Amino acid sequence: MTGSAPSALRPLHPVPRALSGLVDEFELDARGDIDGIELTGVSLSSATVQPGDLYVGVPGRNAHGARFSAIAREAGAVAVLTDEAGAAEAAASGLPVLVTPDARAALGAVAGWIHRTEDNPATLFAVTGTNGKTSVVYLLFAVLSQLGIEAGLTSTAERRIGDLAVTSSLTTPEATELHALLARMREAEVRAVGIEVSAQALSRHRVDGLVFDVAGFTNLSHDHLDDYADFEEYFSAKLELFQPDRSRRGVVTVDSDWGRRIADSSRIPVTTITSDPAIEADWRVTVTSETAESTEFRLEGPDGRSLTTSVPLLGWYMAANAALAIAMLVESGYDLDAIAHALERDGGILAYIPGRAERISGERGPVVYIDYGHSPDAFLNTLAAIRKTTEGKVVMVFGADGDRDTTKRHDMGAIAARGADVVVITDFHPRFEDPAAIRAALLAGARDAVPDGEFLEIADPRSAFRAALALAGDGDAVLYAGPGHEDYHEVAGVKEPYSARDDARLALQEAGWL
Ligand SMILES: CC(=O)N[C@H]1[C@@H](OP(=O)(O)OP(=O)(O)OC[C@H]2O[C@@H](n3ccc(=O)[nH]c3=O)[C@H](O)[C@@H]2O)O[C@H](CO)[C@@H](O)[C@@H]1O[C@H](C)C(=O)N[C@@H](C)C(=O)N[C@H](CCC(=O)O)C(=O)O
Numbered sequence: 001m002t003g004s005a006p007s008a009l010r011p012l013h014p015v016p017r018a019l020s021g022l023v024d025e026f027e028l029d030a031r032g033d034i035d036g037i038e039l040t041g042v043s044l045s046s047a048t049v050q051p052g053d054l055y056v057g058v059p060g061r062n063a064h065g066a067r068f069s070a071i072a073r074e075a076g077a078v079a080v081l082t083d084e085a086g087a088a089e090a091a092a093s094g095l096p097v098l099v100t101p102d103a104r105a106a107l108g109a110v111a112g113w114i115h116r117t118e119d120n121p122a123t124l125f126a127v128t129g130t131n132g133k134t135s136v137v138y139l140l141f142a143v144l145s146q147l148g149i150e151a152g153l154t155s156t157a158e159r160r161i162g163d164l165a166v167t168s169s170l171t172t173p174e175a176t177e178l179h180a181l182l183a184r185m186r187e188a189e190v191r192a193v194g195i196e197v198s199a200q201a202l203s204r205h206r207v208d209g210l211v212f213d214v215a216g217f218t219n220l221s222h223d224h225l226d227d228y229a230d231f232e233e234y235f236s237a238k239l240e241l242f243q244p245d246r247s248r249r250g251v252v253t254v255d256s257d258w259g260r261r262i263a264d265s266s267r268i269p270v271t272t273i274t275s276d277p278a279i280e281a282d283w284r285v286t287v288t289s290e291t292a293e294s295t296e297f298r299l300e301g302p303d304g305r306s307l308t309t310s311v312p313l314l315g316w317y318m319a320a321n322a323a324l325a326i327a328m329l330v331e332s333g334y335d336l337d338a339i340a341h342a343l344e345r346d347g348g349i350l351a352y353i354p355g356r357a358e359r360i361s362g363e364r365g366p367v368v369y370i371d372y373g374h375s376p377d378a379f380l381n382t383l384a385a386i387r388k389t390t391e392g393k394v395v396m397v398f399g400a401d402g403d404r405d406t407t408k409r410h411d412m413g414a415i416a417a418r419g420a421d422v423v424v425i426t427d428f429h430p431r432f433e434d435p436a437a438i439r440a441a442l443l444a445g446a447r448d449a450v451p452d453g454e455f456l457e458i459a460d461p462r463s464a465f466r467a468a469l470a471l472a473g474d475g476d477a478v479l480y481a482g483p484g485h486e487d488y489h490e491v492a493g494v495k496e497p498y499s500a501r502d503d504a505r506l507a508l509q510e511a512g513w514l
């Protein structure tokens with residue numbers, strides 16, 4: 001049930017809005033004739049412009065978007081919104097130009113106006129945190145569907161409306177895509193939407209123009225320190241979601257100091273949740289049984305009510321994620337007893353999360369998981385969960401992103417070395433970096449942690465996975481961390497087709513285990 005083509009979902013029947021109305025509403029400086037022009041959409045990239053769109057040219061790392069105004073016009077754009085720096089290039093396209101001091105900052109409200117997002121009756125759930133966002137969004141979707149509610153989601157893996165899905169490019173879409181998606185969801189009568197909100201999205205105005213009904217926080221650990229100067233700055237970006245201009249209510253996991261700080265510093269009503277018996281919170285989750293196939297847990301609420309259910313997913317943290325999803329639903333007005341009834345009827349939460357500790361193996365041979373975890377904390381948790389349900393040895397295959405936070409590599413290597421019996425280091429999206437240097441950094445972390453550990457270095461991921469499989473047998477587990485749901489491998493700017501899930505299935509067939 002993974003997505004199809006990587007295209008955005010837009011409304012099928014947009015109701016046009018007058019360009020002059022936009023100018024008045026946002027007091028824009030209009031240059032050129034705007035009379036009679038109607039807008040049916042808005043795009044931040046010339047590559048995604050559709051006829052009737054407003055093209056928005058913002059400055060980027062590589063270029064000013066206004067440079068692509070002529071291409072946008074050829075694709076059907078009817079006007080350009082940009083800043084003063086882009087105005088001349090935008091005007092050269094011959095389109096009318098609207099100027100505003102910071103076009104990216106204006107974008108959320110503008111996209112919301114064009115797509116009439118305020119008319120959307122859906123309940124909006126936002127999920128943030130370093131790990132678990134995608135999982136919570138899918139768990140929200142699953143429980144809502146089991147309640148008979150038409151649901152939608154946007155995640156790192158896909159944008160989904162019921163059975164319709166497209167592959168995602170960013171974790172959180174740009175405001176242009178997000179508002180269009182919500183308009184499409186309104187057409188499909190979606191009543192509730194789970195939205196994965198990255199720190200980058202908050203910092204870059206991607207969720208502007210929305211106020212979420214309930215925001216959820218999972219945790220904070222080492223990641224994205226290429227984008228943020230330090231943890232404090234990364235934390236501040238996430239904290240923004242728990243303020244009145246972004247969300248109405250919050251449910252915050254207080255297992256860590258970061259969570260407690262969010263709960264204390266937030267200026268919206270916050271309900272707390274924990275899976276740590278030593279911590280006080282409004283909601284408490286206790287894992288009652290863990291197997292390779294499923295995790296069962298009990299959730300106790302603030303008013304003495306509780307439920308016991310299970311997720312068909314590996315690890316205590318999936319129980320924590322499911323409990324967070326349920327608490328968010330209750331905070332938005334759904335009844336805990338109704339949720340308990342639906343889950344009991346169905347024998348637990350019917351969730352499928354693409355590429356999150358996804359079990360690829362069958363009945364015979366080692367248990368093989370493909371996971372999207374690419375941070376030290378994700379490695380720690382997934383390895384601990386696999387260790388708990390594995391009698392034999394644990395073999396781990398992984399690499400690290402090129403051109404992304406380099407400071408986490410040493411810890412990733414060290415945690416893998418400590419948690420797995422055999423570690424196979426391979427390439428994972430080296431992008432423009434030297435792949436050998438990335439592997440060396442991971443190996444150094446592994447060797448520093450476990451000097452006499454068993455480490456293999458195999459650059460080609462296909463060969464690396466097969467080498468790992470050759471070392472495993474019945475009762476053992478192989479964890480391939482990093483690629484998750486993805487269907488490409490990015491080397492020097494080229495995305496080569498590569499699905500770890502498909503390749504792992506093929507390797508299991510070759511080995512006679514599938
Ligand atoms: C560092 C960063 O955030 N870059 C984003 C930025 O790209 P950029 O500044 O490099 O853009 P640029 O190439 O200079 O182009 C400038 C403008 O011209 C437009 N353009 C450019 C070329 C062209 O032919 N036509 C055209 O219209 C671009 O759409 C852009 O609006 O603007 C682009 C358009 O919106 C984004 O796609 C791009 O995100 C890149 C892909 C990215 O990787 N972002 C990461 C940091 C990110 O946001 N990650 C989080 C992950 C969170 C998690 O893992 O938890 C996320 O939410 O996805």
Ligand SMILES: Nc1ncnc2c1ncn2[C@@H]1O[C@H](COP(=O)(O)OP(=O)(O)OP(=O)(O)O)[C@@H](O)[C@H]1O
Pocket residue numbers: 129130131132133134135136156171196218219317318320321356357371372373374377378379381382
């Ligand atoms: N609540 C949690 N606490 C700690 N680790 C978790 C938790 N949930 C998931 N993980 C780990 O993080 C990995 C990534 O999970 P998930 O994709 O749900 O996170 P994410 O926040 O969406 O990350 P990304 O935005 O990079 O996709 C999982 O495979 C698991 O190893």
